[in-house]
Every structure is written in C-alpha cells, then in structure tokens.
Amino acid sequence: MKGHIRKRGNKYAIVVDLGRDHNGKRKQKWFSGYDRKKDAEKDLPRILNEINQGTFIEPSNETFKTYLEKWIRNKKTQIKPTTLDNYTRMLQNHIIPALGHIKLEKLNRLHLKEFYSMLEEEKELAPSSIKKIHAIVRSALSDAVEDGLIMKNVASGIKTPRIGPSKIKVWDEKQLMTFLNSIKEDPLYIAFHLPAMTGMRRGEVLGLRWQDIDFDQKILRVMQTITTEGFSDAKTQTSDKRTIDLDDVTIMELKKRKKIVAQDKLKAGPAYEDNDLVVCTPLGKPIYPRNYNRKWYNFLEKVDVPKIRVHDLRHTHATLMLLQGIPVKVVSERLGHASIEITLNIYGHLLPSIQKEAIKLFSKNLFENEKKENKNSL
Incomplete structure (x- = not known):
C-alpha cells in the first residue's frame, strides 16, 4: 500500500x-x-x-452534539432515572451549548480546558459541578473510543478546579485605583473599568452594545455576551435581563469611549463593521476573550500591582462593595447570580469581618445618638 x-x-x-x-x-x-x-x-x-x-478510523462529520444525543438515549437503560435527569440537564445547559458544534473527531484537550475555565470564571459553577460535567464528557468520549468512533479519549488526564475553600484574589481600593489610573489613556480602558465598577463578566463586557445603555437613567442592560464561539444571548434561566446601575464616573468614561468609537468609524469609512459594540477594534469588529486576556496581562506587566486574573476584577467589585457594607442581596443582583446562596458561597468568608465592622458602626450610631439626645434635653 x-x-x-x-x-x-x-x-x-x-x-x-x-x-x-x-x-x-x-x-x-x-x-x-x-x-x-x-x-x-x-x-x-x-x-x-x-x-x-486495521486500526484506522474513518473520519466522520458527526458533531459532538449529535453523538451526545445518541449517547444519552442509550444510557436510559444503564443508569438510574435521577442520574439520567442530572446528565440530561448538564448536557442541555452546559456541554452541548458550548461544545456541541465541534465535530466529534476534532474535539481536543484545548477545547475542554477552555470550556472548564469558562464554567469556572464566567458561569461561576462550583468546582464540584465542573467535576461532574467533566465526568460526563469523559464517560461519553470513553464510549466513543470503545465504539471505534475516535482513536483516544481527549478528556483523560485533564485537571478540573480543585474542590475546597475558594481562594479569591482581589485588589484593595488603592491597588484597584493604581491599576485604573495607569491604563486610563488606553483606547480600551473602558473594557477594564466596567468589570471593576459593575461586576460584569468578561463576555458581558465584550458583548455590551450602545443600545443597551441608557445614559439618562444611568443604567445598562446585559443583553448578550461574547464567547470564544461568538455572540450568544445573555438570557438567564429565569429569562430575565440583568439591569445594572451606573455611577457618574462610569457614565463619563462611557461617553469618552463613544467619542473614540465615532472617530474610529469616521476614519475607517466603508471598512468599518458596525456591530454597535462598546468594546471593539478600531474597525468595529468584536474583541474575543483570548485577545482581551492578552491585553489584560500586557497591562499587568507594566503596572505595579499584585497579579490577579481578569475575572478577579469582578470579584474585586463584589468584595469592596461588601466590605463597604452594601447588602449581600444588592451585590448578588449586580453580579447576576441566580440566588443569594451563590453569592454567599463565593464571598461568605468576608461576612465575619463585615459583621464586626457593622456592629461597631451600629453601636457607635446608636449610643452617640442617645448621647446627643440626652445633651439636647439638658
């Protein structure tokens, strides 16, 4: 041959x-x-x-979605109904939307690593949930190997987030302001100002459009996101769109950015690709997560602050608000968490110190007011 x-x-x-x-x-x-x-x-x-x-496997055009749908049907007689319901939910909510379009034979380790990173950082799933999702993917690919559809199981050996106490790295107020002031003159400054001041996720920032901002009401609506695969609807499980109140400084920075975009559009002329995006290239094209991360790490190399992940800007926003006494429910709503329990699971370690400061403030206000009243009555 x-x-x-x-x-x-x-x-x-x-x-x-x-x-x-x-x-x-x-x-x-x-x-x-x-x-x-x-x-x-x-x-x-x-x-x-x-x-x-005789070990050659004929290349197939079958997508991972098509394979998974057949795989889960075959699992009905092999696993408990409760387990089947859990598998089906994980497939429909997470695995198929993110990986289903990829051809089964083309699925690789990088796809899976980026998927698990997205689940941890943008979806904010618990490490235990990501491990369950990984177990489903690994099991499905193992069966595909046994059935002769692929040569090897690319999910084998991939490490998922460690289950244990969450260790979030955040900046304090001084460090955050040092960073923001150091990058302020960059045309894409707003892309890093927004998560710090609103708690928005990376994909939400990259998908934000001008039509989603109400400058008069000083709010924005999270309507779409950008992932490694492109645009997707930001609809939550409850079909609600998140609304975030904006401070005056953020409104001012958004207006500055709008002027930059208008200048870029004028300069590019017909070459400009108008997606109505706040964060975009000088030609109007979307900026995808990988390039956004690259920009972030380039900034970190130049600014004298502790190294954290770009997603930790969101955590910094939440942490500083909680430490300033903002109610957990308000913070939870700004972050777009499905329930206050998720917020408490992530930031619950802050509550003891918050309670100490709160009781000091409560006691101070209570007894100082009493002293003032007694003094006035004399």
Missing part, C-alpha cells in the same frame, strides 16, 4: 492507493485539509500504518 501528497487549491491532501476493484478500476482514499505540505507528510506514515493494522 502506497500513499503520496497532492496539492488541491491552497491546501494539501494525502492520497492512499488501495489497489483495484473487481472491475480493475483504481481505488484511492483521500485525506484532505492540510494547510502545509510537511503536516501531510508527517501524517502519511501514521495513516498507512493504521490502514495496514
């Missing part, structure tokens, strides 16, 4: 000769889609060996 490389347009293909059929017609198998010739040359020996050994 022989094989060779052939160029097709701008790409390369592996062509394997399989001999001739019963009519004497030459049989060939094509493996297309290689961007570089050397990549095809590197893959050729493996394909020939797998065909000779």
